[in-house]
Amino acid sequence: MNGTILKYFNAPVLFFLLAACAQQTELVRTKSEVSDIREDLYSTKAKVQDIQQRVDLLDANIKGTVDLQKAMADYGAKSDQIITDMQLLQGKLEENNFRIAELAQKLDDKSFKLTELTAKVEELDAKMKMLSSGTTTATTKQTATSASKVPEPSDVYRQAKSDYDKKNFDLALAGFQNYISQFPTASQADNAQYWIGECYYAKKEYNKAIDEFAKVIKNYPKSDKVAGAKLKIGYSYLNERNNAKAREYLHKVVKEHPLSDEAKLAKNKLRKLGS
Numbered sequence: 001m002n003g004t005i006l007k008y009f010n011a012p013v014l015f016f017l018l019a020a021c022a023q024q025t026e027l028v029r030t031k032s033e034v035s036d037i038r039e040d041l042y043s044t045k046a047k048v049q050d051i052q053q054r055v056d057l058l059d060a061n062i063k064g065t066v067d068l069q070k071a072m073a074d075y076g077a078k079s080d081q082i083i084t085d086m087q088l089l090q091g092k093l094e095e096n097n098f099r100i101a102e103l104a105q106k107l108d109d110k111s112f113k114l115t116e117l118t119a120k121v122e123e124l125d126a127k128m129k130m131l132s133s134g135t136t137t138a139t140t141k142q143t144a145t146s147a148s149k150v151p152e153p154s155d156v157y158r159q160a161k162s163d164y165d166k167k168n169f170d171l172a173l174a175g176f177q178n179y180i181s182q183f184p185t186a187s188q189a190d191n192a193q194y195w196i197g198e199c200y201y202a203k204k205e206y207n208k209a210i211d212e213f214a215k216v217i218k219n220y221p222k223s224d225k226v227a228g229a230k231l232k233i234g235y236s237y238l239n240e241r242n243n244a245k246a247r248e249y250l251h252k253v254v255k256e257h258p259l260s261d262e263a264k265l266a267k268n269k270l271r272k273l274g275s
Contacts, residue, residue, distance in 0.1 A: 153183045157192060164195060164202075173199040190220035194229055206236040227257040231266055238269075247273065 151159075160175025176192040176199065183189065197212035209232065216229035234249035250273075253266040 153179065153186045153188070156182065157186075157188045160192070161195065164199065167202070169199045169202050190216060190223035190225055193220065194223075194225040197229065197232060201232060201236060204239070206239045209233075210236045227253055227260045227262040230256075231262040234266065234269070243273065 156175065156179045160172050160179060163169075163175055164172035173196060176196045179186070179192045180189055180196075193212065194216050197209050197216065200206075200209035200212055213229040213233045213236070216223060216225050220226070230249050230253045234246045234253065237243070237246035237249065247270065250266040250270050253260070254263050254270070257263050
């Protein structure tokens with residue numbers, strides 16, 4: 001009897017083990033792709049720094065030349081080329097950032113699936129041991145329940161963002177909060193936190209929006225959403241008629257993120273405020 005039971009359960013366990021191995025291989029491949037893109041990103045950033053050094057050198061040459069008019073003409077031609085180079089590199093940086101974000105989401109999903117498969121293998125293994133020892137329990141229903149499909153991280157995030165785009169802000173808020181609760185270390189956690197702030201901002205609950213945007217700055221200091229969070233804190237203070245705090249955060253955006261689109265928006269807003 002016990003031999004028959006072991007034989008019956010051996011096939012499912014083998015299936016899940018093979019599936020887990022396949023997921024592990026796919027996970028390693030995805031991590032390798034992310035690593036390659038990041039290396040490419042670092043290389044591109046190095047080129048940007050090189051171009052900046054060329055600009056600084058041109059500035060130094062102009063200051064030291066006698067024929068200023070000739071130097072300015074030469075500088076103008078070289079500046080045009082540098083601007084073109086910068087635009088091309090910026091485009092490449094944005095493309096690489098998009099690819100990294102896309103691969104990071106896939107990595108989240110594969111890690112989640114691997115965890116699920118590992119848990120299922122452990123469940124089946126434990127059940128086999130109980131059955132082989134002649135022990136019967138009421139765990140069958142529990143196993144069936146735990147095997148029900150759980151949404152992947154990318155699905156949860158995508159649904160929440162879809163609700164936001166449709167202006168279903170309460171649903172979106174719950175979705176983004178659920179994402180952070182279930183997947184606190186996932187690649188889109190910083191974005192989810194930012195959109196929680198945007199949900200409150202859209203609902204005109206500005207004090208709550210300020211608190212949530214502040215969490216982006218505190219919990220994810222290297223996120224590309226930090227500039228946007230500071231900008232929206234400034235806007236929120238404006239809506240609360242606290243112009244002093246609004247100016248403080250708008251100036252932070254300009255000073256700490258001078259090349260960002262958010263810095264342009266902050267400058268325009270400060271200009272309107274007479275700052």
